[in-house]
Amino acid sequence: MLEIKNLHARIAESGTEIIRGLNLTVKAGEVAAIMGPNGSGKSTLSYILAGRDDYEVTEGDILYNGESILEMDPAERAAKGLFLAFQYPMEIPGVATMEFLKVAMNSQRKARGEEPLKIPDFIKRVKDAASTLEMDFNMLKRPVNVGFSGGEKKRAEILQMKLLEPKLCVLDETDSGLDIDALKIVSDGVNALRSPDRAIIVITHYQRLLDHIVPDTVHVLYKGQVIKSGDKSLALELEENGYAGIIEEAA
């Protein structure tokens, strides 16, 4: 489903290279974990996948279902089924969450040639999704993420993911800022989305999240490259021994 080939990318403004020859393949149905020390390029990778124009791809390609997405803007990528759950979801004053959800869902439907949702159907979907995440529906009448706690913002990201039903989900440090109960709810939300035709990339620092969302593959990112790949036992090994050994081994 996703093939990243020899990707090189830099910060557009400063020219600093962050991703330096990254290769990664994720198949449909797979849950892939990307781990790595601070500054290894994990969040940058998630932004590049989503199409943020602060980064410039200088070499290599990203293929999504065999098609290069490098020339697509973030909205086109989203309409094709790519979803990024932000590490730090944006607060947008003045835009009501319900209005935002409706516009987002209908924009994607429109891009796919589908009819816009009828209002009662839309509201029912949001209510159902919110209740499985134990979110107060009244919160969604507020502007997007404004006044939400860290945990509420992360739940709101997963709510959007449930409603938009993407094919490729990228979760950037979704566990940060969550207490153990919230972690469980969010993880259950993600696990409910596991399906043979959907891939999920979980970016995280810690093994903790992977106890709840058990990955099929684990990839270690260091200095903009994947230096080691393995199955879920790799994450446990990292938890025990840290990154130093693997980094040395790769060097």
Place this chain on the structure above:
Amino acid sequence: MNMRAEIQRTPAEAAIVDAFGERLSLLPGDGAVMVKRDNAIEQIKAGLPTRRVESWHYTDLRRLLASVPAFDASAEAKPIAALLEGSTLLSIVNGVSAATPSVDGVTFQRLGDKLVDGSYAPALVTYGIDDAVGALNTAFVADGYFVDIEDGAQVEKPIELQNIQAGGQVHVRLPVRVGAGAKATIVERQTGEGAGLVSSVSQLLLGDDAEVLWLIVQDQPETATHLAQFKAELGKNAKLTLFVMNAGGKLVRQEIIVKASGEGADFKLRGVNLLAGDSHVDVTMVLDHTVPHTSSTEVVRNVVTGRAKGVFQGRINVHQVAQKTDARMACNTLLLSDDGEFSTKPELEIFADDVACGHGATVTEIDRNHLFYLMARGVDEKTARGLLVRAFLAEVIEELDDETVVEPLEELLTSWFATHA
């Protein structure tokens, strides 16, 4: 000898002076009114203000007023539907008022009648030497409505004062007295068809404990010149919320002159300025806190597209005796084009030592982080930008906190965006 008199008049100045000579016999008014008119035209003869006059620094009226249309008594226009549902509608079409309705607790009079009998003469005062809008209006004002709301009247239906120009010149006045403890919503609608020159002066006298929401909605065609003044004086514990929306016009100057002269008075200004094409829109406020314990807040939000130029000048004078004044002013602008411009000049002049006053101004583009977030959810760039710009403006409108007012204003936003963005 007056040196300024020797300055060669611009075509617009000449046209105004000539028009006065031609119109004089048609202008209503007793001797006292006519003296006021003569004085006013002398002020115009001395020249329209230029950028060298401080209060006109960003709007060089002498240069910007390129031409002046003739009066056109035969031009036709029609009243339009009221902005708010169930309003009492009073229209002035091509400068002429109509028969007045009857509403409990409210007296309406055609202003032309009050000029003819001279009862309005004392109120024909200009605001200092640089008051070109007041002078132009005083020289030519022929009609309008006088509204008197009696003490304690709770006027449930909004009153809409509608000024519809038809391409020629129109000069109107809208004096409103709101008695002690009375409550009302007043809509001042400024619109029309064609390249008209409009001057309009509103005068609001707010009694003790009175409460008024006044909405100015200006959406003149992009060829019109609109010169307007809103003057208000607030009694003890009086509350005035003034909402101004500018969504049209080629050359627009909206002056707001408010005196908080009763203890406990509260003034709120909320403004939305939508600028497109090569329009020039200037909102200039002078607010005086003249007694202790008064408060005011001003929030003005602007969106600039095309080659438009916008101006906000906000001057707050806190008089020496006006201790415990609380005044806050903010002016925020979204610049959506490279050729657009916005100038903002906050001025606080504070002579009291125990006050809380502040101001802030920002000029920004759309927040790229917000745009990315919306697009990452599949919202295309144009729609995402539209959502963010609307949100920026809607925050000010929604603060009015009354659906019957918020919805029609948001519809105006929608229709402006449909044609301009």
